[in-house]
Amino acid sequence: xxxxxxxxxxxxxxxxxxxxxxxxxxxxxxxxxxxxxxxxxxxxxxxxxxxxxxxxxxxxxxxxxxxxxxxxxxxxxxxxxxxxxxxxxxxxxxxxxxxxxxxxxxxxxxxxxxxxxxxxxxxxxxxxxxxxxxxxxxxxxxxxxxxxxxxxxxxxxxxxxxxxxxxxxxxxxxxxxxxxxxxxxxxxxxxxxxxxxxxxxxxxxxxxxxxxxxxxxxxxxxxxxxxxxxxxxxxxxxxxxxxxxxxxxxxxxxxxxxxxxxxxxxxxxxxxxxxxxxxxxxxxxxxxxxxxxxxxxxxxxxxxxxxxxxxxxxxxxxxxxxxxxxxxxxxxxxxxxxxxxxxxxxxxxxxxxxxxxxxxxxxxxxxxxxxxxxxxxxxxxxxxxxxxxxxxxxxxxxxxxxxxxxxxxxxxxxxxxxxxxxxxxxxxxxxxxxxxxxxxxxxxxxxxxxxxxxxxxxxxxxxxxxxxxxxxxxxxxxxxxxxxxxxxxxxxxxxxxxxx
Amino acid sequence: xxxxxxxxxxxxxxxxxxxxxxxxxxxxxxxxxxxxxxxxxxxxxxxxxxxxxxxxxxxxxxxxxxxxxxxxxxxxxxxxxxxxxxxxxxxxxxxxxxxxxxxxxxxxxxxxxxxxxxxxxxxxxxxxxxxxxxxxxxxxxxxxxxxxxxxxxxxxxxxxxxxxxxxxxxxxxxxxxxxxxxxxxxxxxxxxxxxxxxxxxxxxxxxxxxxxxxxxxxxxxxxxxxxxxxxxxxxxxxxxxxxxxxxxxxxxxxxxxxxxxxxxxxxxxxxxxxxxxxxxxxxxxxxxxxxxxxxxxxxxxxxxxxxxxxxxxxxxxxxxxxxxxxxxxxxxxxxxxxxxxxxxxxxxxxxxxxxxxxxxxxxxxxxxxxxxxxxxxxxxxxxxxxxxxxxxxxxxxxxxxxxxxxxxxxxxxxxxxxxxxxxxxxxxxxxxxxxxxxxxxxxxxxxxxxxxxxxxxxxxxxxxxxxxxxxxxxxxxxxxxxxxxxxxxxx
Numbered sequence: 001x002x003x004x005x006x007x008x009x010x011x012x013x014x015x016x017x018x019x020x021x022x023x024x025x026x027x028x029x030x031x032x033x034x035x036x037x038x039x040x041x042x043x044x045x046x047x048x049x050x051x052x053x054x055x056x057x058x059x060x061x062x063x064x065x066x067x068x069x070x071x072x073x074x075x076x077x078x079x080x081x082x083x084x085x086x087x088x089x090x091x092x093x094x095x096x097x098x099x100x101x102x103x104x105x106x107x108x109x110x111x112x113x114x115x116x117x118x119x120x121x122x123x124x125x126x127x128x129x130x131x132x133x134x135x136x137x138x139x140x141x142x143x144x145x146x147x148x149x150x151x152x153x154x155x156x157x158x159x160x161x162x163x164x165x166x167x168x169x170x171x172x173x174x175x176x177x178x179x180x181x182x183x184x185x186x187x188x189x190x191x192x193x194x195x196x197x198x199x200x201x202x203x204x205x206x207x208x209x210x211x212x213x214x215x216x217x218x219x220x221x222x223x224x225x226x227x228x229x230x231x232x233x234x235x236x237x238x239x240x241x242x243x244x245x246x247x248x249x250x251x252x253x254x255x256x257x258x259x260x261x262x263x264x265x266x267x268x269x270x271x272x273x274x275x276x277x278x279x280x281x282x283x284x285x286x287x288x289x290x291x292x293x294x295x296x297x298x299x300x301x302x303x304x305x306x307x308x309x310x311x312x313x314x315x316x317x318x319x320x321x322x323x324x325x326x327x328x329x330x331x332x333x334x335x336x337x338x339x340x341x342x343x344x345x346x347x348x349x350x351x352x353x354x355x356x357x358x359x360x361x362x363x364x365x366x367x368x369x370x371x372x373x374x375x376x377x378x379x380x381x382x383x384x385x386x387x388x389x390x391x392x393x394x395x396x397x398x399x400x401x402x403x404x405x406x407x408x409x410x411x412x413x414x415x416x417x418x419x420x421x422x423x424x425x426x427x428x429x430x431x432x433x434x435x436x437x438x439x440x441x442x443x444x445x446x447x448x449x450x451x452x453x454x455x456x457x458x459x460x461x462x463x464x465x466x467x468x469x470x471x472x473x474x475x476x477x478x479x480x481x482x483x484x485x486x487x488x489x490x491x492x493x494x495x496x497x498x499x500x
Numbered sequence: 501x502x503x504x505x506x507x508x509x510x511x512x513x514x515x516x517x518x519x520x521x522x523x524x525x526x527x528x529x530x531x532x533x534x535x536x537x538x539x540x541x542x543x544x545x546x547x548x549x550x551x552x553x554x555x556x557x558x559x560x561x562x563x564x565x566x567x568x569x570x571x572x573x574x575x576x577x578x579x580x581x582x583x584x585x586x587x588x589x590x591x592x593x594x595x596x597x598x599x600x601x602x603x604x605x606x607x608x609x610x611x612x613x614x615x616x617x618x619x620x621x622x623x624x625x626x627x628x629x630x631x632x633x634x635x636x637x638x639x640x641x642x643x644x645x646x647x648x649x650x651x652x653x654x655x656x657x658x659x660x661x662x663x664x665x666x667x668x669x670x671x672x673x674x675x676x677x678x679x680x681x682x683x684x685x686x687x688x689x690x691x692x693x694x695x696x697x698x699x700x701x702x703x704x705x706x707x708x709x710x711x712x713x714x715x716x717x718x719x720x721x722x723x724x725x726x727x728x729x730x731x732x733x734x735x736x737x738x739x740x741x742x743x744x745x746x747x748x749x750x751x752x753x754x755x756x757x758x759x760x761x762x763x764x765x766x767x768x769x770x771x772x773x774x775x776x777x778x779x780x781x782x783x784x785x786x787x788x789x790x791x792x793x794x795x796x797x798x799x800x801x802x803x804x805x806x807x808x809x810x811x812x813x814x815x816x817x818x819x820x821x822x823x824x825x826x827x828x829x830x831x832x833x834x835x836x837x838x839x840x841x842x843x844x845x846x847x848x849x850x851x852x853x854x855x856x857x858x859x860x861x862x863x864x865x866x867x868x869x870x871x872x873x874x875x876x877x878x879x880x881x882x883x884x885x886x887x888x889x890x891x892x893x894x895x896x897x898x899x900x901x902x903x904x905x906x907x908x909x910x911x912x913x914x915x916x917x918x919x920x921x922x923x924x925x926x927x928x929x930x931x932x933x934x935x936x937x938x939x940x941x942x943x944x945x946x947x948x949x950x951x952x953x954x955x956x957x958x959x960x961x962x963x964x965x966x967x968x969x970x971x972x973x974x975x976x977x978x979x980x981x982x983x984x985x986x987x988x989x990x991x
Contacts, residue, residue: 047953199973205667207976221672301646320747324644331641331648334672338955353749357919364952406748408807 010093013108014086017115021085024119026078031242032235033078035125037071038245039219039303041338043368055206056198057130057166060137061216064129065337072340072371084129084136089115091139095175098143123230125238126219128335134168134217141165142175151180154187159194167195167214219335233261240269241304244311245341249273260288267294268308271437276315280433281455281465284440285485291493292441295434298411299325303332314345316431317401317421321409323349338365340372347379352398356383401428415439415447426458433459436468443490445475524566524578525608525615535607535618537584538948542621545929545937547630547910548595549658552586553623553940556948557609564610569623571598583946588659600627624937626929628909630657632684632963635912635925635942636665638677639956642921644753645743647675652691654968660945663967666691670972671979674698677960680734682727683853684906686968690734692723699984700725701975702734702767708974711770712984713738718763718772726788730824733773734765735787735796741868744807752921755868756806756813760785762798766827771990775829777820785815785867786848791855795821795830799847801839801867814839815867817846817860827990836880837887845872848900851882852908857934858882859911861900862889869900870914870923870959877902877913881934892936893928903962912961913939923957 025033042048042065052062067084071077093111118132141161146153154176161169173191177184199211206215209222218225236259243252252273260266267290274280274287296309310325323346330342343362350359360383366376382388382395390396404424410417418435422428436455439447448471455461455468464472471486481487534542536558546553557565567584569577575594579586584607594603603623608615634656641648651667666676675694682688691701698721699710713722713736722736739760743753760783764773778784778798787798799815806813817837821830837846837860847867849860858880861869869875876894880887893899895917902913909930914923926939942958944950977983 204972205664205670207670207980208973210669215669221669299645318747320745320749320752324745324752327641327643328646331643331646336649336668355749355920358921361919361922361952361955365955403747406746406750408744408754408810409747410744 010108013111014090014093017089017112018082018086021115021119022078022082025081026075029230029235030074030078031239032125033071033074033081034242034245035238035304036068036129037077038339038341039333039337040065040068041340041343041365041369041372042066042069043365044370045368048368053164055215056163056203056211057134057168057215057217059164060134060166060168061128061130063137064133067133068129069370081129084132085115085119088118088132088136088139091136091143094143095139120229121225121227124226124228125234126223127225128217128219130166131168131214131217131225134165134214135171137165138168138171139175141169142172142179146176146180148180151176151184151187154184155190158187158191162191162194162198166217167212168217216335219333221334233263236261237263237265237269237304240266241307244269244272244308247276249276253277253279256287262288262290264290264293264297265305265308266290268297268312271295272308272312272315275312275430275433278429278433278460280437280467281459281461282467284437284467285470285489286467289441289489291496292414292438294441295438296411296414299328301328301332303329303334310345312434314349314398316418316434317398317403317425317428318417319349319352319398319402323353340366340369344372344375347376348395351379351383351389352395352402354386354389359383401425401431415442415444419451422458429458429460440471440486443493445471449475524568524580525610525617528608528615528617530617532619534621535609537607539941539951541623541940543623543938544940545624545626546595546927546940547626547628547929548599549592550595550630550927551657551659551943552588552591553943554583554585554945554947556583556946557607559609560948562609562611563613566608566610566615568606569594570604570606571625572601572604573598583948585945592658595625598625599629601625626909626937628907628929628931630905630907630910630927632657632906633966634658634964635961636679636681636686636964636968637925637958637961638679639958641955642923642957644745650675650677652676652679654964655942656967657942660943664972665968665970666972666975670976674979678723678725679960679962680725680727681962681964681968682731683729684904684963684965685731686964686966688727688731689968689970690725690727692721692725693979694721694723697979697982699979700736700765702765703970704731704767706969706971708971708978710978710984711765712986713765713772715772715987715989717774717989718761719759722763722765724786728764728789728822728824729791729793732766732768733789733822733824733827734767735762735789735798736765737762737785737787737798739783739785742807744810751871751873753871754807754810755866755871756810757783757785757867758806759783759803760867762787762796764796764822764827764829765987766990769990770985770987771827772987773827773829773990775820777829777831777833783813783815783867784818788849788851789822790819790851791853793822793824795819797836797849797851797858799839799845799849799867800833801845811865813845813866814843815845815847816840817849836885845869846878848902850902850904852904853906854908856882856908856932857930859890859902859904861902870898870916872900873898873916873920875900879930879934879936888934890936893926893939898923901959901961905963906965910963912963914957914959914961915939918951921957922951922954923959924951925958925961 052058067080070080089111173187256270270287306325306329310322313322326342326345330339347359347362363376363380366372415438418431422431473481474487479487537555538558541553567579575597577594604620606620608617636654638652640650649668652665655662679691689703700713702709718738720738724737726735740758762778762784781803782800784800787796797819800818801813801815804812816835816839819834839845845863847861847869851858861875862878863872863875866872875898877890877899897916897920899915904911916923925942928939929937
């Protein structure tokens with residue numbers, strides 16, 4: 001009777017774990033799922049599978065990337081993660097109760113500890129799902145009962161397990177030693193020998209450090225997970241990028257009013273949302289502005305910083321710059337994975353520019369994925385008909401907005417870049433707003449005044465935007481306007497310059 | 501009923517066997533057109549023993565393909581399937597047998613159950629061999645300012661096997677390039693790693709050493725290297741390379757250098773040999789020793805305010821004497837081709853190892869031809885000094901990064917002809933009269949699949965006499981332990 005009740009408790013606990021994990025990801029951190037999904041592109045091909053199996057830990061990598069692709073639809077991703085975490089909890093519980101590690105009744109809550117620890121560890125955005133997947137696989141392997149008489153079989157199991165799971169197989173060794181006694185410690189020596197042999201003969205292009213600790217558990221080579229948890233500011237920025245990706249402009253404006261992260265990345269996201277709602281001229285300085293990089297960030301070699309700028313470039317009609325920022329973002333993924341999001345945008349840029357052969361290459365890749373396939377097939381069909389591309393609501397429009405003159409991009413002259421973009425097509429109101437905004441960010445008030453007439457003529461505003469009214473007041477009063485958002489910005493920038 | 505099923509199965513099996521044994525399609529419909537195949541191997545000249553020239557039919561909507569190759573000196577090869585996939589050993593035997601002859605290729609294609617036979621085409625097998633083991637090259641995403649997953653690889657050109665020499669995984673976050681062997685002999689290799697913690701690898705007879713070639717006087721580390729034939733000196737350019745990006749839909753990137761000078765490193769003493777003629781306000785770049793090692797070819801342009809004046813960068817092709825015994829430069833510079841006077845830019849001079857030819861790139865501007873859409877290959881006859889455009893191999897897109905085979909009868913180059921972005925490698929032959937053959941794309945097992953799925957661009961290709969041996973683990977150790985030998989300026 002007690003055993004039966006215990007069984008129900010066990011199941012109930014696992015269900016609670018499942019519900020908790022699902023809600024954690026789906027309700028609490030859907031943006032974290034989107035973030036992880038955008039730095040890989042799982043392909044449904046045999047080559048992709050074999051490429052993963054080509055390295056130690058390959059099965060865990062493949063399995064984790066298989067799961068991560070479903071993050072594209074957040075509830076599906078959260079559900080698969082739930083299954084993984086429940087599997088983790090059940091395996092721990094099973095080992096604690098059946099594996100001979102402990103005697104008597106072990107508190108079930110002990111099985112929650114690894115779940116909580118891994119959940120916390122995954123707060124480090126560079127921890128890849130390969131690590132939890134490898135741990136689950138190692139634990140599952142350890143659940144196979146092995147009598148002392150057949151313990152020698154680990155001579156065969158360990159090399160195979162190391163190749164499939166990676167160094168997480170050390171967990172298996174720990175469990176086995178606990179199960180079979182200290183005499184089984186020879187297996188630890190054997191695993192070290194296996195790793196060293198792999199390093200010497202099979203992995204000439206990998207450092208020893210990574211061969212011993214994992215090739216793809218962590219996105220940054222030669223670095224290790226931090227127990228940083230879910231840093232509020234970091235995850236707010238990730239959420240902003242997620243909202244940009246999904247074009248949730250109202251939500252960005254709302255969140256920006258509630259919490260701000262004083263970085264250029266945050267300013268980029270907010271300004272893009274305001275521009276999309278045609279509120280940039282009105283409300284820009286109601287929010288934190290990081291400086292001259294508040295609209296577009298300079299090139300930065302990392303896998304996140306340039307994304308909102310790339311999105312802004314795309315919507316402005318600066319197609320080449322969008323392609324460049326997306327390309328460099330993708331190449332900044334340090335574990336050399338492709339990005340579905342970046343590849344798709346790169347293909348779109350190529351389509352707008354009429355570079356169909358190179359676009360076909362990107363589409364060929366996307367066609368082998370699950371969630372980008374449909375779009376890629378449609379895009380491939382579209383490319384075959386130039387008239388359809390021209391008539392496409394986005395691509396056709398961008399063809400009208402993009403530069404017609406060929407010249408060299410200059411980040412230092414971004415205001416002029418926006419100005420030329422607007423002159424190129426005076427229907428490009430967003431370019432006009434960015435042009436005026438960039439002059440304000442640079443403190444070029446003379447230029448701002450000079451082009452106010454252009455705003456009145458082409459801006460499409462019924463009255464002068466509040467933000468511009470504020471700036472004009474600042475100019476007239478030489479900055480002595482109490483509670484002026486722009487005056488505050490100028491003062492902050494002046495202080496920053498003085499501190500330098 | 502059971503008997504009927506068994507009979508039917510037997511009939512199908514026997515029919516399949518009959519077709520398989522028949523050796524080709526029966527009574528195909530003949531057409532006068534040449535087949536459209538990928539890669540375009542029609543009329544190309546190949547060396548015996550090269551990897552099989554497998555090819556696909558350009559139209560993907562086919563049910564099957566049957567290819568028969570007959571040698572003018574005997575031998576026959578047959579392939580049937582979705583694409584022409586030849587057995588490596590059989591291919592080698594056929595090309596060896598037909599060296600100096602030609603191969604006639606008959607292509608039949610099945611569409612909607614009907615076989616169609618196209619007009620035969622010819623592949624010429626040169627009498628000149630290509631006995632180098634393979635190629636070395638860098639593979640890099642054709643991006644902008646982030647190199648990404650860079651790797652230097654080598655490819656056995658007689659098979660389809662590729663091996664990594666050095667990849668990003670072993671030196672994460674480092675950009676490396678300019679791998680150079682000595683006239684295809686990998687017993688001398690140099691390679692540059694740029695940026696923080698960078699350095700120059702000098703590997704002699706398997707021994708690695710990393711040197712810091714930047715000094716107070718030379719401002720930057722050496723790059724764009726070239727070995728002296730004796731294997732003791734390396735000519736290098738010291739420069740600062742930058743990129744700017746176009747807003748138009750044509751050329752994407754303009755590469756330029758803010759400064760550039762040429763120096764020679766004596767690898768025995770770690771001394772830099774400088775000349776006031778090569779350390780000027782002008783930009784001297786892309787040095788290459790002549791075949792006899794007695795002079796250095798390089799390019800030189802007047803300083804401009806780049807990137808604003810990028811269109812004014814016009815390189816002249818120059819030559820300066822070099823005395824290997826004394827380790828000294830000559831005292832005069834010969835201008836072989838004057839860039840500003842002809843409104844062209846002459847870059848990347850590569851003399852053939854037999855001293856007969858000088859191949860170089862010509863473009864309307866700039867000193868980095870792979871980024872110039874109009875870059876073409878030209879050839880100078882070093883006996884007569886006459887130059888001509890290699891129209892046999894050039895394309896409307898960039899053709900550059902050429903290098904000679906060990907016997908100077910073949911050259912490899914990188915071309916963007918297919919899509920303007922993803923550089924691919926092509927081979928062509930040259931005879932003693934300077935006649936150049938139609939180039940052919942580096943063979944792959946399934947070319948369409950390979951090149952469609954290949955997301956890297958090839959650059960800096962070079963032949964290698966034997967397989968390159970580089971201990972990447974040792975490279976990791978020396979790079980990350982920051983083991984560098986500091987070079988000094990020779991008095």
